[in-house]
Amino acid sequence: MVELEFQQKARALIDSLKSICANYGLGNDGNEFKIITQAFLYKFLNDKFAYEAKRIKPILVAEASLGDALAKMPKNELEMLQRRMGGDTARLKPQHFISYLYNRQATADFAKLFDDTLLDIAISNNDVFAVKTDGGTKVVLFDRLSQYIADESKRDDFCRAIINKLVDFSFERIFTQKFDFYATLFEYLIKDYNSNSGGKYAEYFTPHAVARIMAEILVPQATRSDVRNVSVYDPSAGSGTLLMNVAHAIGENRCSIYTQDISQKSSSLLRLNLILNNLVHSIPNVIQGNTVLHPYHRDGKDLKKFDYIVSNPPFKLDFSDFRDALDSKENKPRFFAGIPKVKPKATDKMEIYQLFLQHIIYSLKPDGKAAVVVPTGFITAQSGIDKGIRQYLVEHKMLAGVVSMPSNIFATTGTNVSILFIDASNKDKVVLIDASNLGEKIKDGKNQKTVLIQEEEQRIIDTFNAKQAVEDFSVAVSYKDIEGKNYSLSAGQYFDVKIEYVDITPEQFAEKVQKFTSSLNSLFGQSRELEVEIKKQLAGLKHE
Template identity: 60%
Template structure:
């Protein structure tokens, strides 16, 4: 535990140091600061992971005093043979691309160009594994030319020296290398810390994409039962990938392949880092930057598991009319939201994602979708048509209504829909978890945090199909139809009236008490009436 804290603290210190470098060169809170921090952190991580894997492959390298010199002294054939033995998900580096080599070269002329060239070479030579594609097939760069973010050319060498010095200063010694085998449960704190300062308007509204760990854990533990292998997992609005990470770790990284789509470049960058930190590098080629609604890259692929926390409100009026074409009609069976006369940004784009998800499940597929709670009770419109389809197609497994403020970035109440192509229409579980959780203050926002026992309670009633008074109910599809397709647990709770047996004498005594009280109240009412009349008679016109 002490080592866990030490490693986490040291890594956060590295992130803070990189932020200080940016601030010292005029890039504090600059739009490019995010790119610099994430890319330099990634370079550091890949560098250390490469060193770690080399030493596993050839233990004698752990004993050498200067790793760079030892690697450089190898014959090309020997070095290539060493690289060939590494796992395909490990970055391939040359000796001159290691941090320690650059550290020793920092006083040479044009160091900024050397630094940029090094990162560019790493990007090109590892593009097949680490690049993200757009829907057109174009690949992005793993690293930008970071010195170019400094507008004053005379400061670029100094900026790159400052970066390489921080990376060298925070070298992780051998006692930390064990943590490269850890999973998301360890790295999640570092990841959250890394994006914390970018969860605001100035940093890019990244909180829109980040799903609380509690929600991600609940979804994974409800969706996945038993041992599953060769699984395709998909998120059409992936954000930073929190839902997919929890799902993959529940299934097992080697038992699943991740597929994702998102229109945001920042999202794709963070997801790539998340995949690398979580032993899921093999899925990076399946990360696609695209508009899932109009240009879905995986339209013809069906999935075993789909998870999504789609954007609830977003202006898509620019391409809304295009969706009316016949080619979209099968996928968007319930219709396309109309453009409101005011506040176009309030368009309910999540309704498109729900329909897309229903279309993308295979014959045994399962899905979990975060929706605004208003969706589950809407009495008409596209919302109701979608719910009718879920019941008609026998794919609703259950719904969990979450506590308010479960997302720190929005006060919108949310629920989670659980879909299953093999769901039992006679045992649909509806859960009202709105009263659970502890409220915490985070800056100007309030956030509700679920306790571990509360998470488990939600998971258990869903998986065991168990009814609990004022918490969960098990209903049939026919019952839901009679309630106008409402998915709200509260509308199905039994209203209980408590009866207490009393004797005839006790009954007479109670009735006398009620009569005496009424007589007293009536008498007081009569007194007040007379007083009011008296006051009125005393009024005079002047």
């Protein structure tokens, strides 16, 4: 009940912030998502600090204004209080609290006070909360939000409107709850801002069904108590849906997240996701940059190897501007199956997922596991880089299996997708599942998508983890079987061909043969008549 009530109020807050942006001319503006996500984050950091302060010093619970109570506290006592807080709690000063700003709305240049407060929080917490670029520049928590209002005379009122919405909302009741339910809230928060906008680097929100299936197969329930102190990597992280699911499966305090993504927007959203999901300790590992061209995470000079890797990489992208830079001696081991060629037409995009997939294989530890979303065409291609990658996985015996998903599982793309599971320790059977007939088709705005119900998700997970062979659904095959099928990873190619047998009497058999014979005789007769007619028509042709 607490969870449902909180989600309703949180969504109402998000809608209110969107309404404020619209009222000040920023509806559907490119900066709207920055304002909403940063205001949302500001409130979260306030409430997390308040929750921790009251937990450590219960006397603060009775205080009407926590900010005022902290302002009266001796400096050394306040410092001691902050040191006792966890590393995922931002360090705040009394004047950073929303209540402090709320009580000073009559101040001249309120927008400046508001912006200065956010920037001071960002500077005070830069070491923990800043995202880095691959060049080493730190991207701080907050911007000057009022700068996005072109009319300077309206900036004070804009900032007051935000503060008035934030002051009536609280996260504190749910900090004792498991963080999993933030997933749906986070999706609601960013649903309008993390879609394919037609730009060069299209961003897609990975459906939670896909993310859950990947996590439950990578980290099965039966093995979770043994998993600890592991690294989880996504080289095309987006807003982090896949990572959050794997982290929850392992335990947030048992893993460290490592990411890279070329999009500044996605990196900012990922940071917010990590904060909401109790994974602040991994923020220093969030890198904004080009993974394919400049992979960031290293152990010394060598690329870092990871225990778990998840990814939903972009499938096709024109990377002709840096394609030749990839074709170097240094990159040969990483791109072992080759680098896609530049397309003859400038409008044709290149198969960049092939590079991400090879990078993932190269970045796995010897006993590591990975789950990657790929276009379904990858699993059956008869030649080229796709086949080369599959052949490599088979020859090195590092396949766990493939799940072919229903069409339109992603509402934003019509490409059929499969999930490729890699397991360097699996030397036995490989599981291939055809889940293409599962799910219910529903409308999602202008698009149609397929949604799996929970029982269908669980069926896929249980069948895969048990390595079960289920008629017309799954097979468990050997590496030799796969080699014999030209390295195809399509379950359908391994299903038994069924021949229906029906018992009939000799009389019934004779009757059927007679009908077939009569039918053939009729067709042969028509053929002879047609032959005569064609010859007659040809004989009548004259040259004029």
